Amino acid sequence: MLFNSLIFPIFLILSFGIYWFLVNRNLRLQNAFLLVASYIFYGWWDWRFLGLIFFSSVVDYVVGLRLSQTEKQNSRKILLIISLITNLGILGFFKYFNFFIDSFADVIRMLGMNPNIPALHIILPVGISFYTFQTLSYTIDIYRKKIEPTKDVVAFFAFVSFFPQLVAGPIERASALLPQFLVKRKFEIDKARDGLRQMLWGYLKKIVIADNLASHIDVIFTNYQTLDGITLYIGVFFFALQIYCDFSGYSDIAIGTARLFGFSLMRNFAYPYFSRDIAEFWRRWHISLSSWFRDYVYIPLGGSYVGRWRRTFNIIVTFTVSGLWHGANWTFVIWGLVNGLYYIPIMLRDKQKRFSKTIAENSFFPSLSDFFSLILTFHLALLAWVFFRASSLTHAFNYIGHMFQVPYQGLDYSPYYQNILFSVLLLVAEWFQRKKQHGLQIEELPVFLRWGIYYGIILVILLFGNFGSQQFIYFQF
């Protein structure tokens, strides 16, 4: 089920009503209902893949309990390996099987042989990368003795499949989310109201900005050879806005929905395009994934407590794996690698936390140096996004090359004006709200003004929104 389909509001209202009016007296009932609702939500897309979530949940539940029952290091390692092989095995098969087979075949071909290796027609289960990482964090944290396993099977299954964040995150840690399933939720009106506000902001970003940009981006990236540099710049600028609005929009809707049910999910985006260097950008972009890679890949590799070369190696590995997580294509790997290369000079100078405060913290306008740093960081991100969006590495390099070879041809740019205006308006609105958790955190305003803003946003969505029920980009990852 998509958040931007018309069935979702019906599902949400029904679930909300049942959750708070029929099953609210008992914790187990609350969790059981959330489990059923989550399975319906996921099964709406394809019920056959519910088996994968169920299987993953069973394995990690059992492994978690067993880990707590033994102190023998070897047994614990074996249990962890079982969990890793099961989860990463499922992920690897569904997501990377053909990629590795194709890459292997390419290598064989380069050696002058002609292999006949058939590819499998595999459907990628929606959200598999997200819930796999979530359950992995559970077993790894128990193995590290950071958390205790739960014996409440319903709570655990509901935690793994919690519908607001099941298919595209935020990737929650068991230590943060699971305890919320172990206490009875009480309705908090302020939390629910702010959840609705955050959902509305998410819908605005997704339906009005991201989905309207999509068609332009497709045309520009497909026909880049016939277009000039300005248009190609607009294309990658649009893509930067599209992927941000699409994914942060989804996260806003997910976090807002969870709040309606009494849960708090972690923040996933913190205005990343207002960053002054790449280190800050990665602290603000897809926070739940960045921190996951930091805690479960970068730090186990040695993190920053090793020599320079080893640190550089750790950074490159972490960013490259992060790129590969996004998709089985060399373009994603290079995208990760490029970001890693951006990061290395900052890391080597120990300047990762140079910009730990929000830009223009005590003023409306940024300082000149902050402004130029912001512009530079944004364009470094843009350059990397070309690899992310391109269909192949050749496509990406040609796109960038063409941008500079034919900078201006005097083409008609007017079809892009409306979307440029909307994109700029969104960035301006978010600049105003940059110290807030989300773009519509406006509880301090008088009620008539707030309602006016809500009505205005709903009307803008109705007038300009794209209701083709386009999938969220991050569903494919």
Add this chain to the structure above:
Amino acid sequence: MKTFIARSVLFWVGFAIVGELFFRFVVPGTEVPITEQNKDYGFLHYDTSEIVSGYFTTGRLPHERYYWEINNEGFLSHHDYKTPDQREKPVIAYFGSSFIEGFYSNIDEQIAYFVEECIGDQYEVYNFAFSNSVPSEHLAVSRFARDKYEPDIFIFFSAPWHLKLSTKKVPFRKRFSINDGEVVEGTVGDFVYSRLKRTVKYSAMLRYLYLNARFRLNILNNPNEKKEAEENAAFINPGTINQSDIELREKIGDYLVRTLREENPDATIIMAGGTPYSDNYPEKLELENRILKDACERYNCDFLNVSQVFKKEYELHGTSFYVEGDPHWNTQAYRVIGHAICAFVDSLNTTNDDAMEVNAEE
């Protein structure tokens, strides 16, 4: 929780009021008349007792607005229709679907208007077209028109998939079926315009959402959607139509034209067809139009190829005949069709006059 629900209800009630005003006065949602059924003849037309005029708007912003009016018979027309004893001139009556009905043009820019512009001194022109109607229904309306208004010239517009659609069952609409290899006209069920639907039509916001923004509540993915799309493609693409389908269309085309001729032995009958899709006008007629043209040759009627009329104008002036973002014909198309009808009727009169002169000489 009570406060939350009370405020939510208040919020949405407030939005309903704001939205209603907004979509009525600022960005007007399209206005459409209410449908009713002529039970005696079995066709649909508009209810003349309620909404009889309004603005049809298209698109999300609605940048195009067309003024429409319903006349005494519940069809789009800038004047009422007169029975033979009330009028002095003969009548040209045309029948068809939304392509020629006229919602995509102002009421004084209809086909009827353009025809009357050039031959209005000789004829009155009556529009009996209705959205979503197909030839099986056009036949039913033509009987009503014949009995009440006795037209001298009947013109039937048919899109290249309408013969086939005439067999697709819809309970309250006239359809053909095949029984023992013969075409038979089915019975028509009662059309009920629910009170809810009637009320909804008075809401500007709901009309905007449904008709302008085209919101559809697809609770379940329609498994027939793909099949229907394939069928629609097959309606016009001869390469995908099998032999039995061709025979079905031929039977219906033959039955339609033969029946029209038998029921109106003294009238001039013109079948009209073309390509209502894009500025691409093939020399060859689409299968169904070809069937109608062949039937016309057998039963002494004429065929007006709208494609060729459009093509000529397009090549001369580059005129586009389609509403932006929509396959329906626009005002320019109506003007060109109207003038083509004038020329066609003129040529018929000339031929008749010549024949009369020859007879007189003999």
